[in-house]
Amino acid sequence: MSLIPSALARVLVLGVAALALVACGDDDEAGSAATPSASPERVSVVATTMQLQDFARQVGGDRVEVTGILGPDNEPHEYEPTPSDAEALADADVVLENGANLDEWLDDLLANAGSKAKRVTAVDGIELLPTEEEGFPGDPHVWHDPDNAKRMVDNIATGLSAANSEGRTTFVRNATAYKAKLDGMAKQIRATFAPIPADRRNLITTHDAFGYFVRASDLNQVGTVLPSVSTDSEPSGRQVRELVEAIRAQDVKAIFTEEAVDASLEKQIADEAGAEVSTSLYADVLGEPGSEGETYIDAELANAKAMAAAWAGS
Numbered sequence: 045m046s047l048i049p050s051a052l053a054r055v056l057v058l059g060v061a062a063l064a065l066v067a068c069g070d071d072d073e074a075g076s077a078a079t080p081s082a083s084p085e086r087v088s089v090v091a092t093t094m095q096l097q098d099f100a101r102q103v104g105g106d107r108v109e110v111t112g113i114l115g116p117d118n119e120p121h122e123y124e125p126t127p128s129d130a131e132a133l134a135d136a137d138v139v140l141e142n143g144a145n146l147d148e149w150l151d152d153l154l155a156n157a158g159s160k161a162k163r164v165t166a167v168d169g170i171e172l173l174p175t176e177e178e179g180f181p182g183d184p185h186v187w188h189d190p191d192n193a194k195r196m197v198d199n200i201a202t203g204l205s206a207a208n209s210e211g212r213t214t215f216v217r218n219a220t221a222y223k224a225k226l227d228g229m230a231k232q233i234r235a236t237f238a239p240i241p242a243d244r245r246n247l248i249t250t251h252d253a254f255g256y257f258v259r260a261s262d263l264n265q266v267g268t269v270l271p272s273v274s275t276d277s278e279p280s281g282r283q284v285r286e287l288v289e290a291i292r293a294q295d296v297k298a299i300f301t302e303e304a305v306d307a308s309l310e311k312q313i314a315d316e317a318g319a320e321v322s323t324s325l326y327a328d329v330l331g332e333p334g335s336e337g338e339t340y341i342d343a344e345l346a347n348a349k350a351m352a353a354a355w356a357g358s
């Protein structure tokens with residue numbers, strides 16, 4: 045007769061199995077000699093933007109290992125790839141890019157790395173807002189509309205499934221669960237703006253990154269400090285004067301700066317127009333771990349909260 049009740053026996057067996065898995069995971073050097081484990085090999089994913097890194101982790105769960113190229117201090121429009129990016133790409137199974145010329149430096153990087161990774165473009169199938177700027181097929185900042193974010197998540201689930209068919213059920217299930225959270229986020233954003241009258245929703249940001257957000261939340265984009273969908277640009281003297289005039293004419297109180305972009309021009313323009321420089325928005329990047337913009341959902345909610353707070357008092 046066994047003295048160990050069956051439930052406890054199971055816990056012990058599982059515990060030993062878990063220890064064995066940990067041992068395999070830690071033992072990189074002797075990896076090839078290790079006993080084959082029952083857990084599937086993780087799909088190696090390299091993602092350019094921080095939004096895509098978050099989406100890939102949400103959809104891939106523990107079946108993927110995500111390496112990010114851009115961090116909280118890296119403006120995608122001005123990014124200069126490093127040798128470690130090329131190394132990560134050389135070993136990747138899947139590469140996630142935004143597309144629409146946001147991360148166009150990836151082309152050269154992939155070619156130099158000799159990567160054979162499956163390339164997934166997140167903006168595929170999304171109707172881009174028009175821009176007349178050279179090189180851009182449309183405004184690349186699609187993720188600022190929750191409906192577009194859901195489409196990006198679906199594209200990622202499809203791309204991961206193509207690279208790893210055994211994971212398909214998991215990817216689709218994770219994508220469905222995450223899209224429900226995105227619906228919840230959209231609802232919270234609507235509730236945040238609901239008390240703000242239409243004539244106070246006057247947005248001025250550093251660069252033209254919030255076109256989709258403006259459309260989705262019914263805001264009024266008065267202007268941008270950099271007259272471009274890229275941060276890699278400068279306003280002319282005439283453009284600065286026109287912006288100052290628009291701020292005065294529409295009695296705009298706040299100019300929003302952006303994470304990862306120098307704010308000195310915003311300060312000058314705010315001083316000249318009699319406005320204030322307000323909270324830093326998450327335009328192209330997410331925040332540091334532990335910040336209020338750590339995840340995509342956190343960042344979008346933080347942006348909405350910052351705008352509504354500035355306009356509620358205006």
Ligand SMILES: [Zn+2]
Pocket residue numbers: 121185251252253273274275327328
């Ligand atoms: Zn941008």
